[in-house]
Amino acid sequence: DADVTQTPRNRITKTGKRIMLECSQTKGHDRMYWYRQDPGLGLQLIYYSFDVKDINKGEISDGYSVSRQAQAKFSLSLESAIPNQTALYFCATGEEGYNEQFFGPGTRLTVL
Amino acid sequence: GEDVEQSLFLSVREGDSSVINCTYTDSSSTYLYWYKQEPGAGLQLLTYIFSNMDMKQDQRLTVLLNKKDKHLSLRIADTQTGDSAIYFCAERNSGNTPLVFGKGTRLSVIA
Numbered sequence: 001d002a003d004v005t006q007t008p009r010n011r012i013t014k015t016g017k018r019i020m021l022e023c024s025q026t027k028g029h030d031r032m033y034w035y036r037q038d039p040g041l042g043l044q045l046i047y048y049s050f051d052v053k054d055i056n057k058g059e060i061s062d063g064y065s066v067s068r069q070a071q072a073k074f075s076l077s078l079e080s081a082i083p084n085q086t087a088l089y090f091c092a093t094g095e096e097g098y099n100e101q102f103f104g105p106g107t108r109l110t111v112l
Numbered sequence: 113g114e115d116v117e118q119s120l121f122l123s124v125r126e127g128d129s130s131v132i133n134c135t136y137t138d139s140s141s142t143y144l145y146w147y148k149q150e151p152g153a154g155l156q157l158l159t160y161i162f163s164n165m166d167m168k169q170d171q172r173l174t175v176l177l178n179k180k181d182k183h184l185s186l187r188i189a190d191t192q193t194g195d196s197a198i199y200f201c202a203e204r205n206s207g208n209t210p211l212v213f214g215k216g217t218r219l220s221v222i223a
Contacts, residue, residue, distance in 0.1 A: 004154075033210060040120060042200065042215035043155075050208075058210070090154055100145070101211060103154035 003027045004104035006091050012110045019078040021107050023091030032074035033092040033101065034058075034066060043090065049074055050096075081111040114138040116214035118201050123220045130191045132217045134184040134201030141203040144177065145211065146186045149198040158186070158199070188219075196221045 004025045013019055023032065034046040045058030047066040055066060063085060065077045078085055088108050094101040115137045124130045136144070142163050147155040161168045161175045161184070168175045174187040188195055201214040 035213075040215060043213040045210055048210050092155075096208070100157040100160070101155075103156070105154050 004091060004093055004102055006089075006104040006107050008107060009105065010108045012112065013081055014112050015082055017081050017111075019081050019109065021076045021089055021091075021109070023074045023076070023104055025072050025091075025093045025102075025104075027093050027102060028071075029093040029095050029102075030071065031094045031096065032068065033094070034064075034074065034076045035090045035092065036060065037088040037090060037106075046076065046089075078109075078111075081109075083111045085109065086111045114141075114203070114205070114212045116201055116203055116212055118199075118214040118217045120215060121218050121220070123222060124191050126191060126193060126221055126223050128191055130186075130188040130195065130219055130221075132186045132188075132199050132201075132219065134186075134214055136182050136184065136201070136203050136212075138203060138205050138212075139182065140205040141182075142205050143203065144175075144184050145202040145204075146173075146175065146184075147200040147202060147213075149200065149216070151197070155200060191219075191221050193221045193223055195219060 007022045030051045033048040035043040044060045049068045067075050090106050091104040092101040117135045145160040146158040148158045149155045172189045176185045198216040198218050200216045202211040
């Protein structure tokens with residue numbers, strides 16, 4: 001089984017709808033991250049969490065919110081989706097220090 | 113703020129060496145990473161280098177770090193079609209800051 005899973009893997013929705021993307025991990029890591037990938041723009045950090053009680057905004061948090069329900073679960077919500085939020089979304093986990101981040105397979109979101 | 117720059121595209125012939133370059137602005141960057149993203153997949157760590165090192169070699173991969181110029185490169189020897197992917201440079205300046213990624217270099221290997 002994959003260590004970092006994301007659901008759904010693909011989602012098409014309409015402008016104004018509320019969307020939740022979920023991330024679960026079995027690695028036992030405290031730190032979890034949500035990134036957005038757009039062609040030619042690389043990965044941009046949306047939100048990150050260093051433990052269950054810690055939530056931090058990244059560089060592009062506007063229009064998004066997150067919930068850290070447990071050490072293993074970190075969900076990303078779009079309260080009212082808009083077309084320029086169409087992108088590939090990645091969840092990642094990591095440990096304190098300089099260790100690598102482990103990425104999920106991504107969720108492709110299309111907002112019509 | 114911190115910034116990491118990479119060229120967006122690189123095309124090489126199978127069997128040649130590929131060199132992917134990266135520059136960063138944060139002089140206090142402590143760890144620098146190369147991640148690989150294959151089509152339809154997430155990112156996987158390829159290699160990393162500490163800022164107190166100049167070079168790191170791992171099989172076909174060689175990482176060179178020029179701290180003075182804030183320049184990082186990844187050399188792939190004997191490039192294969194399976195090396196076709198997007199390669200991301202990333203840096204962090206402490207264990208308590210998230211990674212900062214470049215925009216990624218798309219490597220195309222021509223058979």
